[in-house]
Each structure stands twice: as structure tokens, then as C-alpha cells.
Amino acid sequence: MRNWLLISGLWGSAIVIGIILSGTDVMQRRTAERHSVLELILGESRTVLSKKMFDFADLYFHGGVYVGHCTHGLHGEGATDHDEHNHDHDAEGLRGYTAVHRDGKEDEHHAHHAHDHADHAVDWWSAINNARIPHEHRHLRGERFEKEVLPWMWASIKSDPHNVLAFSVGSYWLVNRLDRPEEGLALIKEGIRNNPDDAELVFTLGTLQLHNFDQRDRALQAFKEARDKWRKQLLEWRRMESRSDADKPDLLLYRRILQYLARLSEQRGELATAANYYEEAALAAKGEPGIQRGLRQKADKLRATNVESGQPEN
């Protein structure tokens, strides 16, 4: 009888403590932050899980073979000779598929990072394992195969809705590889809802609206928003006490936002504004003298045209 009373007392205490804690600011904030069941269960480990899922997507893209274990060039499943020579994401796998590819710069050459594992079998058992596991470098090509990475992208996004890279690459995949712009747009909008301060996702939205839906005004708005968010991120980074270069907002992204803004302004006939954007983009291209020179020349040319046409300076 005494034991029953003790147990009942402990239960009662636990319930009372639970009620008191649930009323505090800390608990309410935590509940608001962790809105999904997965977040509640996994906590911070969801970030690791999300990255792992993304790595799985990359692994699937390479036919289940780790890039570091490849001994041969590209083969099979629609791989072409073109792929063997113009392979721009070997080093990073799917991570290489960022917004850069939307500009049609997919064919930039990168070094091949294949390591010769299979030819260095030191004993029989290793030789058997090398024969068992394929070592060819293969990419998924064609819709039948390319859609196979989607479940892992989905899992990556669902396990961590703050994985910006997964949203970015996922939307790229849906739009450019699977010809599903509507789904890609929906995904990027979901990404923005989950990461409202991220400039890259808004920039990606802009490129989608421009290239796939021909919505120039909306795209211009998105690029302006992306620029503001990037600047805000930079300010926040500068305010950080222990800031590292790894956390610094990507200067290349800023330059690309400005270039888009310049191009769209130029198309709208706002030459002086466009020239200013090019000038700002040139400043963001520090360390790349060739690009900087090209952007400055464009700015000068636009200013000259603007003066000739007699439009007022901005």
C-alpha cells in the first residue's frame, strides 16, 4: 500500500512539474521552434541526418559508387564522351549543382578526382572485394534514372528544413533535369518559408521565375529581395563576435545577384541603374581582375549610351 502511494505521489509530482514547465517562456519557445515531429524526435541530430541523406542522393547520382573509389572514366546509363571531358562537379558531387548551373555554365572543366583503388589490391580478399564493388565513374542521365535521387533529396529536406543546399539542388534537379518547373518552384517557395533570411533561395526563386516562367517583374523583385537579404546577412556576420570566413556570406552569390539586376534593368531601359549594378558587381569581383575589367567596361559602355540618348543620370 505504501509503495502504491509512493508511485502515485511521484506520478502526481511529475505531472505538476510538467504543467509548470510547459507554462514557462523557455518551453513555449522550444515548442514553437520545434514544429515538426521529426524535429522533436531528432533534435540537433537532424542536421547530420539531413547531410547524410544528401550524401546518399549524391551516391545514387554516381550509381552507388563513391567518387573516391572510381578508377575509370564515365560509363553507362546515358553517359556521353562529352561528360568525360566536361565534368564540373566531380570534386563535390551534387553539391556542385548550385545556382551557377542555371546560367548554362555547366560545362566548365574540373579536374577528375578518381583514385586508383582497384588496381592496388594487396591480397586475395581485397581483390575479391574490388571485383565485387563496381569502380566505374557513372552518372545518372535521362529522366528514367535521374529521378532516382529524389527520395534522398526529399528525406534530406524533411529531416532538416533548414538545409538550404538540399532545397537549392532539389529545385534545380526538378526544373532542369526532370523538366518539372512547377514542382521546382513549389519546393523553392517551401525552402524560403522555412529559411526566410536566406539570400540564395530567393536568388534561386528569381532565376526560376526569369528562365522558366518568363516573369521578369517578379524576378526583378526577387533579385532585389535577395540583394537586401545578402546585405543583411553580411551585417549580421560583421556583428558576430567570433566570426569565421566559413560563415561569411558568399561574395560570388552577391555578384551574381547584381549581374542579374543589371541585366534586367538594362532590358527595361534603365541604363544608368544597370551601370551602377555592374559597377557594384565589379567591386564584388575583387581578386578576379578579368571579370572585374569586363564588368567595368559594361558599366562604362552603358553610361556612354545613356549620355548619348540624353537620359537623366541616376
Place this chain on the structure above:
Amino acid sequence: MISYRKVTAVAAASILELFRRKDVYVALILAAAIIFPLTTVALFGVEGVVRYLREIALMLMWLFSIVLTITTAARQFPGEIQRRTILPLLSKPVRRSEVVLGKFVGATSASSLALVLFYVCYAILVGGRTGSWISWVLVQAFILHVCFLALVTALTLLGSMILTPSANITCCTLVVVSMLLFGQQLPEFAGNASTGVNGLVWVVHAVAPHFEFYDLRIRLVHEWGIMPLGIALGIVAYTVVYAAVLLSATVYAFKRKRL
């Protein structure tokens, strides 16, 4: 000389036991409960995605086959010894080596029959979505999976002679899972280990059963085609030799065991 009739008689009892225990059906229902909802999902509105299903189905098949095989093999001797039913069996004109071989054949056949069920379900699952019901790589993967089960059974039977049932199940599961996960990386571990430790890792690499040899999931999931036949035959030969060594040790331990 071993009598195959006696071996078959002992084996038949083990096969009946597995299906009487209904473990296979539980495993099948559990697998179906996990896989079926996945087949109905169209992620991002895209249909016909199949590789992740293969991956998950094969992973479950491997997991369940390991559990079924180890538990089946681990129960062969301890139960009979505890219940004393082994004594009337040994009082008949049957040698201990024939009992061990019978138990081995029975446990391997029982696990393999369960595996047939798993592979049939897998073929239906994948074939229904891709139109390709059976392939050479599937046949090769199945044969090597059966060899895997035979080796696991032999190891567990030996364990049941020298360890308690729960310790045997734990140790065998540890060895099988560890070798499946890390067996291939042992030379790499040895290369990175300090002097002394690397020698130990090399010994493990040389002596421990390489269960990862039998895992062709990557070829099945990603449609890489079959492994070179010479290598596959080499793995079968490895299984025969390794299982023979383990069974000989089991017979030796069984002969010395006080019942």
C-alpha cells in the same frame, strides 16, 4: 562414411521447426508493413522511382535473414541438450558428425527457404514497378546470399558448442554485422593503425569470415550487372572451405561435450 539419409532426417526436423515457429511470417509482415506504404508515395509528384525501394527492401531482407539464420542455428543444439531429446537421438546408430551435418543442412535449408520467400516478394515488388521480374544479377545475388546463410549457420553452430545461447547470438550477430560493415576496410584500418595493432588487424583480415563478399546489393540496386563468374565461383569455394573448417571444429567440440 557419412549417411546422407540420416543427415536428411535430422535436417527435416530443423526445417519443420522454423516454419512451426512462424518467425518467417512475422518477418514478411513486418517487411510488407514498411515497404507497402513506400510504394504508394509519389515524391514531388514523380512516379516510377524504384532504386530506393530496392535499397530498403534488400536491407530488410539482409537484416531479417541474419536474424532468422542466427536464431535458428543457435537453437539447434542447446534446446535439444536442455530438454535431453539429444540423448535418444544419439542412442540410435547415428554419428555425432552426422548430427552436426544434419543440423547444419537443416538450419541452412530452413533459412534459405525463408530467403526464397523474401526474394520472390522482392521480385514481385520490383517487377511490378519496372516490368523486369528476374535478372542474372538477381540470381547471382540469391546464390551468394544462400552461401552467406550457410557460413553464418556454420559459425553459429560452432558458437552454440562453446557459448551460452544468448552469448552465442550476441557474439555471432556482432561478428556478422561488423564484417559486413567493416570487412572491406580492414586493410585500410591496418594501414592507418599503429605498429602492433596493425598486425592484429591483418590477422583478423586474414582469418575472420569475410561476410561482405556475399553482399551484391549495390549491383542489384544500381543495375551494375553480374560480378565476374570466376570471382563468384571463388566466393562459393571460400564458403565451402570455411564452412568445412567451422563444422569440423563443431564436430570436435560436440564429441568432447558432456551431455
